[in-house]
Amino acid sequence: MRDQVALGALAIVAGVLVGIVLFVPFVAVSYRRRGGLTFGRFALWFSLLVYVLAIWTYTLLPLPSPESIRCAGVNLDPLDFVGDIRGAISRGSPLTDPAVLQLVLNVMLFLPLGFFVRGLFRRGILVALLSGFGLSLFIECTQLTGVWGLYPCAYRVFDVVDLMTNTLGAVLGVTLALLLPRAMRVRDGERIDADRPRPVTSLRRLIGMLCDLLVVGLGSTAILLPWQIVDVLLRGSDAAADDDAIAQLVANLVLIVVTLTWTLVTGRTPGNAAVQLRYTGSRLPSALARIVRYVGGIGGFQLLNLLPGEYGSWLVPLFVLVSFILVFPTRTHRGLPGLVSGQRLVDARAADEREPVAADS
Template identity: 50%
Template structure:
């Protein structure tokens, strides 16, 4: 039981790390496809990532020591499970607790979430769930059969074609269960909202700020490349472990954000959630520079300052949140500094909607049709 808890914690930890790494792309896709990001869909997406890592954790881990493994056999008879179930038949309680029956049930249940997520997040039905379930199961079984692709001299777990069948059945069952979710929540209807302007809320601005903050931190990952170059190419361990790579990495991220805002008037967070800043009595280049400095660029510069730079950056984040929550439309420090307001990027500067023709098409798609 302790081992299962450890594997579950590992799946949650890795899933959370993957969710953070993919958060900005997920927000971008959500706003382009659905026009918004809902808390429910975000939770389902996180659950799908945890589930993905849980599959690999529970089917391949823990990896045994090569000196202690016992080579496992194979089952190539696709109907062997029928004989196993027949042999387990008896009183209901004894049948349900029989290892062979439990193994079949667990193989089905393990892949039910896969079919569920495929329909809910990917808007794909039973055929896709069956194909994906079969392919994922085949990769897992083949990985076991080959001893993790040659890492071990032989397979340490049994390759079983019955597992392929039961896993595929589980994915199909998950897809059927997902049908119970209302169609509009599964993304089946045409998402006219994706191309229609929406009210700019403070929550939306906070989401843009989060995307910018994560983006700057991940863009600073060039630090890893700098450290690797210093350590493995120049063989300068002292420089590789010093502060210079970190400083250069963060400054590079700040430079990217500054050039992006100066060139387009929008940060990564603005692009992700479809926002833009409009109007100012300042010259546009100056307004954009002030916006950048009062936003992600300012945060990054404070992060590389000598002590107490980190404390200053934390204070900057706190003040930014407070100002965002207390200013109209959540324009925050960037809007205050540049004397600009924030608006939906799908609205033209003259106030006209950017995509009226698409709106009319969407209304046609979702308008109830009169019987012929």
Template identity: 45%
Template structure:
């Protein structure tokens, strides 16, 4: 059971982790190329991330210890699977359904069917690209196996089989063909330049992007520092210095401050194409208010250690969350306090008259 459960668990865990890391650029690209974000499109991309990890985990895991490695054979004869199937009982449908060689071929085909489907659904490419992608992905996996994970082991611990290349590629072709029947055309997102309403989902997506920019940047700086210090220190793990932690906090803080003071909106709001269309005078002072009652205040309170900082942070987040649902155009607490109105960037651009020289 662990042969299937462990790779599945690792694939879901790592795939979701990759999806979180890629969420901010995914949002930015979706709003600019497709005009917005839909649940279906997001779900498909999440499934693609988990599936990409599943390809690796199911073909490479579990990894044996170096002392337990048994060198595997190399199978270079095309269609050897036919002889393998005939070497077992094939006298009835039941026998074929339980034939180990048949099951191996079916699993190799089924494993790559989603790849062909994703190629058409996400990249908009047809059978030729799906075929080449399936062949390339399968070859990468097979050569990773035959080289003992590129030299990590002294020899291959899984069989290199040319039939696997063929069946994997065939699975990608089937997936591409099946996608023709199941392809869902996204309605309402064809005109990417058309203004769209400010919804709760859109506001929450922008807020989530702000939080990820803040958290992931600091985490990335710390991880990079620990990696290099571990390498230079001969394998000894080193905790980040205070200056490293400060840099991880200060750079996204400064970027958010500049964005709010110059445009009236946060980085996350800019990613989802939200703009400030009206700022109460004096504009600079009210933009600073917006920053302090929004992402800036949350970042500062998270760093301060005075007795009420945690309570104030919780209150700020809770009130802001409630007001996103209850205020006009879902402006939230920071916009209400600062007197800032928000709208779709495309609506703002369309409202600006274009000057012409006669």
């Protein structure tokens, strides 16, 4: 039981990490294809991510050492479970018998797949049946082949009964989803005008700011990690540790060039582009307004990170706090970037407005 809890925790942690990496693309796709982002839909996709990782952990992990494995057999009898049920009944313990519980768990494991088939993809029983059978077959073949040749033989039994119970679980899941009252179903089938401008809300603005921070943070990791791996392999961990500060500085400078160039060329930060927002109306020349706005936004965060530790350790959090607070009282939630550039924030799909706007009083 302890191993199962540990595997469940591993799936959740892995889901959070993968979700962080995929968050910005998910937001961008949601705003372009659906015009916005709802908590319910985000929760469904995140649940699907955790579910897929949970399937992976429960069916394949923990991976044994090659020296400790024992080759498992194959069960091709689709009625094998009948004997298990009869035996459990004859012993008077059908509800606690391990073999019966395994059958129930196999069904329950694939119930969420049916819900996702209906809730996210608007498909019915046939697609759920094929999805459940296909995923279960892939898992069983992975086990049969010793994780596709990683091990000399299968260390878990290829069981045709698992194929049947897993597929049944997916079908039951989509059936339950279809039987839900209409008011409880995920509203995903209605026609959506993704090109219609939406209001600029404080939440939307904060999501864009979070996307900018994730782009910078993940970009830094994408630069530093290969650098450090190569450095450790070539010079050893002690010598590589001495260059951490230099590597961080290089990563910061590279990202400053990238984000500033992006802002100058597109007129928007990556976060603003993800949530379909843009700034408009300024007395400043266009290029200068973009630079000033960049410094008042994610650029200020990046530049403050270049300061020595004793200064950056309190200036960076202070800048983030001020930026967060100023989202709420400013007109159209334009925040600090809009204040310093004298611009306001609009939906990127709205008609172009070029008249100058006054700063907030």
